[in-house]
Amino acid sequence: MINPQKNDPKIRILSCTDEKIVFTLREVDVSVVNSLRRILLGEIPSMAIEMVEIINNTSVLPDPFIAHRLGLIPLTSNYIQDFNFPQDCNCTSTCDNCCVDLQLSRKAETEQEIGVYSADLISTNPRVTPVRDPETPRGILLLKLSAGQQISLKATAKKGIGRHHAKFSPVSCAVFSYEPDVRLSQAIIDDMPANEKEAFVTSCPKQVFSSDPMFSVIKIHDQDHWNCMFCQECVNWAEENHREGLVIVKHREPNNFKFTVESTGSIPAAMIVKLAIQQMMKKLDLCRQATDNIGNQLTVLGSLDGEYLESDL
Amino acid sequence: MSTLKLQIVQDSDEKNATFIFENEDHTLGNPLRYVLSKHPDVSFVGYSVPHPYEEKMHLRIQTKSKPARDVLKEATNTLEEMMTTLKGKMEDALREAEIS
Ligand code: SF4
Ligand SMILES: [Zn+2]
Numbered sequence: 549m550i551n552p553q554k555n556d557p558k559i560r561i562l563s564c565t566d567e568k569i570v571f572t573l574r575e576v577d578v579s580v581v582n583s584l585r586r587i588l589l590g591e592i593p594s595m596a597i598e599m600v601e602i603i604n605n606t607s608v609l610p611d612p613f614i615a616h617r618l619g620l621i622p623l624t625s626n627y628i629q630d631f632n633f634p635q636d637c638n639c640t641s642t643c644d645n646c647c648v649d650l651q652l653s654r655k656a657e658t659e660q661e662i663g664v665y666s667a668d669l670i671s672t673n674p675r676v677t678p679v680r681d682p683e684t685p686r687g688i689l690l691l692k693l694s695a696g697q698q699i700s701l702k703a704t705a706k707k708g709i710g711r712h713h714a715k716f717s718p719v720s721c722a723v724f725s726y727e728p729d730v731r732l733s734q735a736i737i738d739d740m741p742a743n744e745k746e747a748f749v750t751s752c753p754k755q756v757f758s759s760d761p762m763f764s765v766i767k768i769h770d771q772d773h774w775n776c777m778f779c780q781e782c783v784n785w786a787e788e789n790h791r792e793g794l795v796i797v798k799h800r801e802p803n804n805f806k807f808t809v810e811s812t813g814s815i816p817a818a819m820i821v822k823l824a825i826q827q828m829m830k831k832l833d834l835c836r837q838a839t840d841n842i843g844n845q846l847t848v849l850g851s852l853d854g855e856y857l858e859s860d861l
Numbered sequence: 862m863s864t865l866k867l868q869i870v871q872d873s874d875e876k877n878a879t880f881i882f883e884n885e886d887h888t889l890g891n892p893l894r895y896v897l898s899k900h901p902d903v904s905f906v907g908y909s910v911p912h913p914y915e916e917k918m919h920l921r922i923q924t925k926s927k928p929a930r931d932v933l934k935e936a937t938n939t940l941e942e943m944m945t946t947l948k949g950k951m952e953d954a955l956r957e958a959e960i961s
Contacts, residue, residue: 552896552939559950561958571954579895580943586888818955825948831865831889832941835882838867839934 550577550803562806567681569817573724573805581724581805587824588722590711593633594625594814595648595676597715599704606697617690618703619715621666622679622812623648626819630675631707648676648705655698664690664699676705679813718820721810728776729800730756730768736794737766744789751785753777774806875928882918886910890918896936896943902927 558574573581600615607614630645632638637646650669656662666678666687678687693699710717737745742763749757749766754775759766778797786794811817866883882889890908897906897920905923922929 552899552943555943555946557943557947557950559947559954561954564955564958576943576947577892577895579891580940580947583888583892586886591888822948822951822955825944825951828888829941829944829948831885832937832944834865835867835889835893836934836937836941838865838882839930839937841867 550575552577564818566811566816567813568808568810569821570806570808571821572727573807574801575803576805577803578805581807583828584821584824585722585724585807587827588719588809588820589717591709591827592718592815592820592823593628593707593709594716594718594812595623595628595631595705595707596713597621597623597650597703598634598706598708601702603700603702605699605701607691607693607699608697609691614691614699614701618669618701619713621669621688621690622718622814623671623676623705624679625676625718625814626816627675628707628815633708634706642704644673646706648673650678650703650705651701652703653700654693656693656695659695661692661694663692666690669703671705681813718812718815719809719817720812721808724805724807725777726799727801727804727806728773728778729796729798730773730776730782731796732757732766732768733794736791740791744791747789748782748785748791748794752782753779757782869930875930876924876926878922878929880920880922880929880933882920884916885918886916887918890920892940893920893933893936896939897922897932900932900936902932 554575557576558572560572562570562572564570597618600611600618602611602614605611605614632646634642634646637643639646649672651672652664652669654662654664654668663686667680667685668690669678671677680687691699708716740748745759745763745766749759749763754777756768756772756776757766758769758772776797780797782795783797786792809817809821811820815823865885868881868883870879870881871877887910890910894906894908897903900906902924903922904925906921908918908920910918920933922932924932
């Protein structure tokens with residue numbers, strides 16, 4: 549654990565696109581990093597389909613099945629701040645400030661089977677549309693219709709958070725890992741014949757070790773150690789083959805992390821990370837206000853029984 | 862969104878207290894525990910989420926001299942400062958990444 553008074557975090561962006569951001573985070577305690585991860589998964593709001601009204605469905609898929617699939621479609625949520633949570637909105641049921649309507653209507657007119665894709669959903673608000681990317685311009689395949697079959701429905705998207713339903717989570721992946729430290733013993737390597745070296749290099753499932761075609765030298769290239777997933781396969785290999793001490797795998801430093809965030813496409817990845825930090829600040833602000841308030845209206849409830857966790861979860 | 866509610870369960874004196882945070886969980890509990898455990902005036906701190914179905918988090922603080930409530934506020938401020946710094950660093954890093 550590092551001292552919170554030190555407060556000197558170091559961030560380095562390794563790669564950043566709209567879909568994915570990878571960065572290293574140093575000098576931050578694991579509890580804070582884990583909070584950010586939890587917020588990324590569960591507390592950044594985004595839009596998702598909440599209600600589906602099926603008008604006609606003659607496809608082979610049952611209505612609830614289609615409704616569920618619709619719910620999981622990521623919708624662009626760059627302007628999520630402009631929307632209210634349905635429970636906070638002033639309207640009685642639905643309005644433009646809390647809901648976006650989408651429509652889907654397709655029919656297989658010819659003998660040919662057709663696919664219905666998420667891009668076929670027509671939104672009434674251009675700011676909230678099914679996510680599309682250049683590689684898959686039609687989006688996600690929802691269902692297929694064979695000759696004569698048809699689907700027509702109305703859907704309503706609302707704002708929500710991942711803690712209540714995973715479909716609202718704007719990230720498809722938010723993970724962090726400690727920086728691996730993989731060390732080889734040159735003395736033992738020099739002692740090994742080429743076939744043994746080859747067996748050792750291939751023992752790693754993540755290709756952390758590299759070698760020349762003749763298997764004379766074994767190296768770990770510059771950034772390759774990051775691929776290590778602490779599976780200990782290489783260490784086990786060394787033990788089984790009586791080469792103890794050939795390789796050591798451990799965490800480099802206790803407060804050194806690599807953070808990977810992948811977006812579903814609803815919000816750019818870098819934006820999500822910034823929102824997560826803001827969300828944490830908002831939380832703390834509420835917490836401070838609450839501590840101010842209990843000063844005046846102290847509720848004394850008597851003592852409690854219970855266990856308290858002292859260690860990291 | 863769900864608002865935070867805070868209750869305090871006071872022991873015999875101001876130095877010992879359990880705070881009950883409604884609508885909060887490990888996301889707030891764990892970093893608060895971390896900052897408090899580094900606070901010089903804190904002799905014990907721990908947190909728990911007693912039941913996963915109940916959106917409640919308990920934070921137990923025992924201090925040496927100051928009221929537990931003040932120490933909790935200090936910890937909140939420290940954590941907020943940390944997040945402000947982190948935000949600044951994140952923005953700097955993103956700007957740098959965009960340029961290069
Ligand atoms: S621990 Fe696993 S992933 Fe890491 S270097 Fe060894 S074999 Fe490769
Ligand atoms: Zn409304």
